[in-house]
Amino acid sequence: MVGGIGIPWGFLFLWVLYPQLRPINATPVYHLDNLLSIIEELEDQDPTLTILKVAEILRDLQTSDQDLRRLLLGETSVPVVLPRLLSHTNLSFLEEVLNHQAGPLTETGVVLTPDGTTVAVGNLVAGIEAGLKREVSQPLSGVSRDLSAPVDNLCALTLAKDLGLAFLSHHMNKSQELLGPDGCWDSVDSPHVFTGSGPWTPATSALINGGMDGFILGDLLSQFQAPLPKLSSVLRDYYGQVPSLLLPKASSRRKNFEATFDLGNFTSQVLSAVSLLDHLRNNLVLHQLNLNTFRKISEQGVKQFYHSYLECPAIIPRCMWAARPFRGEPVELALPLRYVYIHHTFEPSRPCTSFQECAADMRSMQRFHQDERQWNDIGYNFVAGSDGYLYEGRGWHWVGAHTKGQNFKGYGVSFIGNYTSELPDEAALQLVKENFMKCAVSGKKIVSDYAIQGHRQHRETTCPGEALFNEIRSWEAFEEVGVTRATVETQA
Ligand SMILES: *[C@@H]1O[C@H](CO)[C@@H](O)[C@H](O)[C@H]1NC(C)=O
Ligand SMILES: *[C@@H]1O[C@H](CO)[C@@H](O)[C@H](O)[C@H]1NC(C)=O
Ligand SMILES: *[C@@H]1O[C@H](CO)[C@@H](O)[C@H](O)[C@H]1NC(C)=O
Ligand SMILES: *[C@@H]1O[C@H](CO)[C@@H](O)[C@H](O)[C@H]1NC(C)=O
Helix, strand or coil, rough: CCCCCCCCCHHHHHHCCCHHHHCCCCCCCHHHHHHHHHHHHHHHHHCCHHHHHHHHHHHHHHCCCCHHHHHCCCCCCCCCCHHHHHHHHHHHHHHHHHEEECCCCCCCCCCCCCCEEEEHHHHHHHHHHHHHCCCECCCCCCCCCCCCCCCCCCHHHHHHHHHHHHHHHHHHHHCCCCCCCCEEEEECCCCCCCEEEECCCCCCCCHHHHHHHHHHHHHHHCCCCCCCHHHHHHHHHHHCCCCHHHHHHHHHHHHHHHCCCCHHHHHHHHHHHHHHHHCCCCCCCCCCCHHHHHHHHHHHHHHHHHHHHHHHEEEECCCCCCCCCCCCCCCCCCCEEEEEEECCCCCCCCCCCCHHHHHHHHHHHHHHHHHHHHCCCCCCCCCCCCCCEEECCCCCCCCCCCCCCCCEEECCCEEEECCCCCCHHHHHHHHHHHHHHHHHHHCCEEEEEEEEHHHHCCCCCCCCCCCHHHHHHHHEEEECCCCCCCCHHHHH
C-alpha cells in the first residue's frame, strides 16, 4: 500500500480498542532460533523449570494424541500459568509450532533448523520427555488384545506411531506415497511457509526428522548421570554448528539413529504403538484389519523407511539452496546406470562446513556453469558438502555435464573443496562411498556391480585431486578404464 490511502475511521477505532484484531505485521518466522529464544525466556523467568518441566509444559500445548501421551508418559505435573510468563504472541507461536498439521498444501508445526533441514517440534519434544521418563511396558496388561511387544514409550511417541499410520494409510490407498515428502520454505532467511514437494503422507520428512532427533536426544538423556542441562541448551548444542562434548549433531541424525536401529524390534514397536492407539480409539484405527496383514504391511514399510531415511544420505533439495531453474529441456537418464564419476570442485577450494556456506557454494557453481560455461544447469548430479549433507544438483533423473563423453553412462558426484593434497573429511567420504552407493543400488538407480571412476580417467585433468583420487582407487568398486574388474567378470 503506497501513499494516499484514506483511513477508514471505524477501522482505526477497532484497531485501538482491540489489539488482537490487528493484523500481525509479518507471519512469524519459523526458525528454530525463534523457538529457542522463547524457551529461554521461559526458563529465565522461572529458574525452577527443569528440562522435564519445560517438556511437560510444551506437551500440554499440544492438542492431538493427548490420550496416547497420557497413557505412556503419565499426567503432567503442576500446571504453569503460561500467559503470565509469555506474551500472547509468543504463546501462540509455541502453540502453532507444537501442533503438527500437513495439508492441503503446507505443513505447519515444523521449524527450519540451522543445518537446513526441517523438523516437527511436537515429536522432538515428546522424545525428550519420553527419554527422561523412559519405560518399556505393557500399558494394556489385563486388556484383551496382546501387543506385539512391550511398548517403548520413546519409540512409540517419536516414530513408531506415525510410521504405522503412514503404512496403514498407504495400504488403504496404494496410489499414495508411503512416506514423506520433504518440502521447501518460501525463504531460508525468513521462513514463513513450508510447502510439500508432493502429496503429504502421515509420516512427512519433517515428522521423521523430528522423531529421529527426539529419539536420539531422549535416548541420550535417559542415560545422563550429571545434572541435566536446560532444554534450550540441549537444543542449541544439538542443532548448532559448534562441536559439543555432550551431544552429537543433528546433521548426523541418520547415522546416529541407525546405530540404535534393529529391524525386527522396530517393526514390533510399530505394531504395538498402532495397536495401542487402536485400543484407545475404540478400534477406529485398524478398522478390524487382520493383525497378520498389518504385520506384513509394517514389515515392508519399515524396510522402505530403512532404505529411504537411514541407508540413503539426506539430500538438500534444489529449492533449499535456492537453485535457479534448469535452462531448456533436460534429458532423461536411462536407469540403472553403471558408473559413478568422482570429482572435486577445486573451486570453491575450501570445504564448506555449514548449510549457509554449502548452499552459497552450490549457487556460485550453478552461476558459473550456466553463465560462463553456458551449460543448462550445475554440471554435477550430486555434490557432497562437509556439513553432513549431500546437495541435489541435476539429481537422479537428468543427464549432467561432468565427465565429457560419459554423462549418459553415470552420475557425476563432486566433493566441495580442493583435494589435491588432503582428503575430504571422513563423514563426507562415508556419505558418498557408503550411503550414496547403497542408496543408488537399492533404489535401482545404478546396477549392483556398479563401477567408480575418477574424472581424470576420462580427461586431461587432475580432478578429483591427487589425494582424493588415491583414496577412491582403494574403494572396492574402483575400475581402471578399459579393465573390467575381476569381480565383475566372475559375476558375469
Ligand atoms: C517473544 O520472545 C522473544 C524471545 O524471548 C522476545 O525477544 C520478544 O520480545 C517476545 N515477543 C513478545 C511480543 O513478547
Ligand atoms: C489416493 O491418493 C491419491 C494420491 O495422494 C489421491 O490423489 C487420491 O485422492 C486418494 N484417493 C482416495 C480415495 O483417497
Ligand atoms: C530387541 O529386543 C529385545 C527384547 O526386547 C532385546 O533384548 C534386544 O536387545 C533388542 N535388540 C536390539 C538390537 O535392539
Ligand atoms: C589446491 O591445492 C594445491 C595443493 O595444496 C595448491 O597448490 C593449489 O594452489 C590449490 N588450488 C586452489 C585453487 O586452491
